[in-house]
Amino acid sequence: MTDIQQTATYDQVRTRIREYVLALVGLPDMADDQPLITDHVLDSIAAVQMVAFVEGAFGLQVEDEDLELRHFDTIDGLVGLVTGKLGLR
Amino acid sequence: MTGAFRDRSHHRLPDDLPAAADTWERAGAVDRAGVRAVAAHGLLGLTVPAGYGGGGLSLRESVEAHREVAGHSPSLQSLLVVHGMVCHAVRRWGRPELREDLLPRLARGELLGAFALTEQEAGSDLRALRTRLREQDGQLLVTGRKRWVSFGQLAHVLLVFGVGAGGGTSVLVPVGAGARVRPEQVTTGLRASRLADVTFHETPVPPSAVVGRPGFGVPHVATDCLTVGRLFVAAAAVGVAEAAIGLAAAHAAARMVGGEPLGCRQLVRALLAEASVAAEAAWHSVCSAADTLDRADPAAALAASRAKFGAAQAASLATAHASRVLGAGGLTEEHRLTRLDQAARTYQVIEGPTEVLKDLIGAAVVNQARGAVPHADGVVCAQEGDDRARTA
Numbered sequence: 388m389t390d391i392q393q394t395a396t397y398d399q400v401r402t403r404i405r406e407y408v409l410a411l412v413g414l415p416d417m418a419d420d421q422p423l424i425t426d427h428v429l430d431s432i433a434a435v436q437m438v439a440f441v442e443g444a445f446g447l448q449v450e451d452e453d454l455e456l457r458h459f460d461t462i463d464g465l466v467g468l469v470t471g472k473l474g475l476r
Numbered sequence: 477m478t479g480a481f482r483d484r485s486h487h488r489l490p491d492d493l494p495a496a497a498d499t500w501e502r503a504g505a506v507d508r509a510g511v512r513a514v515a516a517h518g519l520l521g522l523t524v525p526a527g528y529g530g531g532g533l534s535l536r537e538s539v540e541a542h543r544e545v546a547g548h549s550p551s552l553q554s555l556l557v558v559h560g561m562v563c564h565a566v567r568r569w570g571r572p573e574l575r576e577d578l579l580p581r582l583a584r585g586e587l588l589g590a591f592a593l594t595e596q597e598a599g600s601d602l603r604a605l606r607t608r609l610r611e612q613d614g615q616l617l618v619t620g621r622k623r624w625v626s627f628g629q630l631a632h633v634l635l636v637f638g639v640g641a642g643g644g645t646s647v648l649v650p651v652g653a654g655a656r657v658r659p660e661q662v663t664t665g666l667r668a669s670r671l672a673d674v675t676f677h678e679t680p681v682p683p684s685a686v687v688g689r690p691g692f693g694v695p696h697v698a699t700d701c702l703t704v705g706r707l708f709v710a711a712a713a714v715g716v717a718e719a720a721i722g723l724a725a726a727h728a729a730a731r732m733v734g735g736e737p738l739g740c741r742q743l744v745r746a747l748l749a750e751a752s753v754a755a756e757a758a759w760h761s762v763c764s765a766a767d768t769l770d771r772a773d774p775a776a777a778l779a780a781s782r783a784k785f786g787a788a789q790a791a792s793l794a795t796a797h798a799s800r801v802l803g804a805g806g807l808t809e810e811h812r813l814t815r816l817d818q819a820a821r822t823y824q825v826i827e828g829p830t831e832v833l834k835d836l837i838g839a840a841v842v843n844q845a846r847g848a849v850p851h852a853d854g855v856v857c858a859q860e861g862d863d864r865a866r867t868a
Contacts, residue, residue: 413846424692432836434692435699436774443772451569454693 397466397475400445404465407440419462434459441465447472489544490517497549500668501815506552511630515585519545519556524563528575530583535704536766539711543759546712547719550819551668555588557708557827558626561701562589562635566648569688569697574648578633589648590631591705592622592674593698602695607638607676609645616640616686617678618649628672629659635687636676637698642690646697647681654679665822667815699777702827706780707769709827710762713787713820717755717794720816723806724748724798738801747801751794758783758790778840784823785833791820 395403401419409417412428423429429437437459438449447469458468469475490496490513500506514520522538524530531538538560546553563582566575566589581587598604607620620638628634634655637646651657651674660671688697725748728739738744765779773779795817799806806813824830 413843432699432703432777434696435703435777438696439772439774439776443774451571451689451693454569454689454696456692459692 395445395473395475397470400469400473400475401462401466403444404441404469405462407444408437408462408465411436417462419466421462422460424456424460437465441469445469445473488517489519489541489548490514493545493548493552497552498812500549500551502810504662504667505670506549506555506627506630506668508630510552511555511585511588514545514552514555520559520585520588521563521583522556523560524567524579524583528567528579528583530563530579534766534770535707536763536770539707539762539766542708542711543715543718543762546715546819547722549668550712550716550815550822551666553708553712553715554666554669555627557705557712558591558631559585559589560708561591561705562633562648564704565635565646565687565697565701568700569693570648571684571686573684574687578648587632588627588630590625590627590634590672591701592625592628592634592636592649594624595621596623602637602639602644602698605637605639605644607636609638609640609647610678611641615680615682616645616647617680618647618654618676619678621673621675623673624660625672625674626666627670628657628674629670631672634674635701637694640690643692644694645690646687646694648685648687649676649679649681663822665818665820667818703777703780704769706784706827707762707765709823710758710765710780710784710787713784713791713823714755714759714762716816716819716823717751717758717787717791720791720794720798720813720820721748721751721755723813723816724751724801727802727806744801747797751790751797754790754793758787761786778837781828781833781836784828785830785837788820788823788830791816791823795820 408423409415411433412423424434441447442449453468458464496510500510518531519541521530522533522541523535526532542553542556545556559582563579566578566582578587582589595606598606607618607622610617618636618638622636625634631651633648633650635646636649637644639645649655654676656675658673660673663671688694728744728748729737731738761783765776765783768776768779795813798813799817802813805811808814
């Protein structure tokens with residue numbers, strides 16, 4: 388168990404994911420429901436980076452069954468995936 | 477002998493690899509005996525976890541083997557690339573029953589895997605794939621045609637990318653009844669890599685053979701595999717560069733011109749200096765990219781692209797310079813340098829052509845200046861008359 392798994396709150400997870408995705412996209416702000424992949428803001432290589440980020444930042448393993456567009460297309464989707472796997476909701 | 481790979485004696489190269497490589501290149505084909513020999517040396521399961529009977533090497537350790545094999549036989553190294561990508565896909569994204577069943581056999585080389593993505597009209601653009609995967613009576617039926625499948629003539633299973641009801645899908649398809657395998661014309665570079673043109677007509681596979689979730693999962697699996705493939709090709713390009721430098725240096729030391737060795741000429745030394753520094757820099761870039769992949773660093777895809785671009789450039793530079801040092805003798809069809817030179821040209825094309833990689837890398841440099849996380853993606857550019865962002 389990593390520190391973040393023991394201490395992270397739902398809001399901390401959202402903040403961390405927002406920061407990463409905004410930096411990845413290179414925009415100062417963006418809605419949490421803005422589609423990233425279906426609106427071609429990011430491509431599949433960036434999606435691979437998001438998987439690596441989620442695994443590294445939150446100490447969890449993204450499994451085959453997690454690889455659904457709805458989990459990676461928006462900030463909301465990523466927050467749902469991570470908080471679900473961390474048992475924060 | 478130095479380096480993590482060479483220190484692991486059970487993964488040393490077959491002693492007769494240099495001679496065998498010459499035979500394969502002349503014949504235009506790596507044969508089954510050659511495949512058995514590298515399998516017996518553990519080279520087909522380098523990065524497969526030890527629990528599945530593999531070598532359990534990190535990518536950082538395994539690139540040493542890729543570099544060394546390519547220096548002797550670029551064609552054989554391409555087997556390690558495609559088989560390694562299939563092992564990676566099964567280990568990371570295959571279902572548990574598929575992993576348990578196939579990984580040990582892949583690691584031992586009893587089963588050879590090949591990567592069947594490219595079609596006549598589709599490269600790595602999954603949206604353009606025409607191969608279809610249709611569900612019927614609890615099975616998937618594969619119909620389509622894959623081109624230029626490296627080692628497709630020898631492979632027992634192909635990781636086939638296609639489109640099903642749920643979107644893009646990849647499945648491991650056994651080669652046998654229902655798959656027609658024809659040799660492609662022999663290419664100049666990697667000429668012994670047994671390229672195949674494979675046609676499937678309603679070839680049945682069980683649902684457990686699906687690798688990656690249909691839809692979003694499959695571009696992810698393809699990109700993930702190609703990132704690893706890019707790293708392996710980069711390591712191979714360094715091996716090719718170093719082998720060419722070795723040939724040139726030996727010739728420069730031995731060949732006498734006007735009573736002194738050729739290597740006493742400053743312009744000859746300059747060629748060797750440029751080539752050796754380029755190869756050394758490329759190798760550091762490969763090792764650094766391998767470390768980022770081993771750490772699952774989000775920047776790994778970009779690092780692999782940077783390494784592959786740099787290594788392919790180094791291989792081209794080194795083989796061109798070596799050619800001038802060796803003179804006419806190095807231009808013959810059967811000379812080792814010719815093989816290395818043609819491999820270097822191939823490395824500028826496969827696993828991401830140089831121009832595509834430069835575009836990705838340059839875009840990441842611009843993104844970084846704008847304060848974004850560097851990533852191997854296009855610059856997000858607003859298009860005139862279109863409020864959506866675009867990726868180059």
